[in-house]
Amino acid sequence: MSAAEAAPTAEQLELEIDGDEAAALERFHAWGFTDGLPVVIPTRERVARMCAGAKHYPLESLGNLAPREGAATIQKIAINAVMAGCLPEHMPVLEAAITAIQDPEFNLFGMQTTTHPCALLCIVQGPVVAQLGLNAGHGCMGPGTRANASIGRALRLVLQNIGGAIPGTTDKATQGGPAKYGFCFAENEAESPWPPLRTTLGLGVEDSCVTVAAAEGPHNINDHLSSDGESILNTIAQTMATVGSNNLYVGGDHFVVFGPEHAEAVAASGFSREDVARYLYEHARVPVERISEQKLEELTSWGGYAERLEAWGRRIPLAREPSHLRVLVAGGAGKHSCWIPTFAVGFSQTRAIELQASICQL
Amino acid sequence: MVGLVTQSFEGFARELLGQRNAKALPLAVVRHPVGGISRAEAEARITDEVIAAVAAGLQKEGGA
Structure with a gap:
């Protein structure tokens, strides 16, 4: 990855996102905010709509993400979700996944900085799969389904822009891998001869959840x-x-x-x-x-x-x-x-997805 | 305290220290790599320059 320009001031950012979108996209690339592909510019209106889909308040933080220890506020998560192409209803999945990766057993610091090419694998399970239109069938690991692609990509952008895993600088993956652009799919419960995976992980059949892991493709x-x-x-x-x-x-x-x-x-x-x-x-x-x-x-x-x-x-x-x-x-x-x-220096984590209406929607 | 890092990871180390408000931590830099080499080859990377960098770093820290 080419060296990014110095991070913009808040004033510069506001000027860019309120101005011409094509120009703003070029600035976002130059600042190193993207994954190399075009992103949706996170205007105030888009971010506010995204926050409305969250369970938590916009300024509430889900914790600090290694290695930068950046605060994962709902607002910042929403900015990255907008950039990735998510819909507001995807936010609870992101909230659950971002909570899960902070479990010490997950080893987020190791995952973010290792020379191993691990990506953030996100397996969505339960009733939410149908509600959000996640793909559990043909081609579920990509490409082609908006929910799978945008949720996986949003998580990658969060790891980069909030967690500070900058490819080549602090994300030291020797070669990287295509799964790092986003790796999200759903369990095909309907065609599984075995009980849902989540029932082996302490959750009930009626629950929705996400399992995250530092995984290869x-x-x-x-x-x-x-x-x-x-x-x-x-x-x-x-x-x-x-x-x-x-x-x-x-x-x-x-x-x-x-x-x-x-x-x-x-x-x-x-x-x-x-x-x-x-x-x-x-x-x-x-x-x-x-x-x-x-x-x-x-x-x-x-x-x-x-x-x-x-x-x-x-x-x-x-x-x-x-x-x-x-x-x-x-x-x-x-x-x-x-x-x-997997990266193997850590263990996958599973968290329930909480779908209660956000205070923003009340 | 002194951090020991190979050349290929010096930028990584300095970026991490910056992210964690620890830019003042002294680093001693050794020739890359230290993985996949024999013990003798690894020991040969501990040059006089590296030892001097460690000593200077410790003195900066007051001999910590």
């Missing part, structure tokens, strides 16, 4: 020929068992997202969600023979598990515990699933 898993559950799970396990993943280094939790057809076949073979996680824990392992000596030393020192190698049969599991595998269904027809590896 999805790694596709193609299996057109296997018809029984164990064969499909074996394909998934062998795809996951790779040497370069952060999850092999340090564990963390990660996501196996079944396409509905694979999920149906696996469930028809008698596998519950817990059975799937147990199977993948047992079989998604890398034999130490596949790892060079130096790399093995690095892995065991980073992961601190040298003493567990023998207990694991000298096959390192991608997930240290079965419960570290998040199993869900998303997507449409076709014999594809995916594995979403």
Whole structure:
């Protein structure tokens, strides 16, 4: 990314957003406020409308976001939501996600500044999916659906403009990745043979929620020929068992997202969600023979598990515990699933989405 | 206290210190990288200049 110009004063900003939009867009690019793509200029009227969709007051802060420790006020979140193309009704999803990433277990500072290419994965679940028109079916991971694209993009802009993760400067991702533009999709509950993911995370079927994780882009898993559950799970396990993943280094939790057809076949073979996680824990392992000596030393020192190698049969599991595998269904027809590896130095977080009317609307 | 950082991450470190109102924290800069090299190669990066920068930083802090 080219060096951004010095941050504008409040007066400069006001002049720009109240003036010509095309000129303002060029200034926003120059100031480093965008993700490189055009944004919607956050005029006062647009920001006020966006704030009206929030559960909290405009000047209320949801906390300070690392590394800059910028205050995530509703107004600032709304500015970024406008820029990303969100609708006011998307605000409660953003509020829940931004609250979730501040849990110490998430490790926001690490996610924002690491050389790993992790993006902020946002999985929306529950009744809100239909209400907001989120895509849980064909192409749900993009592109093509406004809610998925704009919510994911707004979160990225919040991380950059409030959290201060400036690509190349404080966001030190060696190569970055396309998921960093935005990575949001919904669980396909209607076609899942298993209970909704949120019911395994302490929430009820009637709840809406968002699960956030510092994740890589999805790694596709193609299996057109296997018809029984164990064969499909074996394909998934062998795809996951790779040497370069952060999850092999340090564990963390990660996501196996079944396409509905694979999920149906696996469930028809008698596998519950817990059975799937147990199977993948047992079989998604890398034999130490596949790892060079130096790399093995690095892995065991980073992961601190040298003493567990023998207990694991000298096959390192991608997930240290079965419960570290998040199993869900998303997507449409076709014999594809995916594995979403993660930064792994931290754990995903889930928060309920609160949809009460904002005080602004009263 | 003195921060130790490689050349490739000096800008990152200074930006972070600025964001956190800690620009005065002294930094000692070593040649990049320090990952994926042997212990001997890593030790060779601790040059006289680096040691002098650490010493100066500690003196600035009053020997903290």
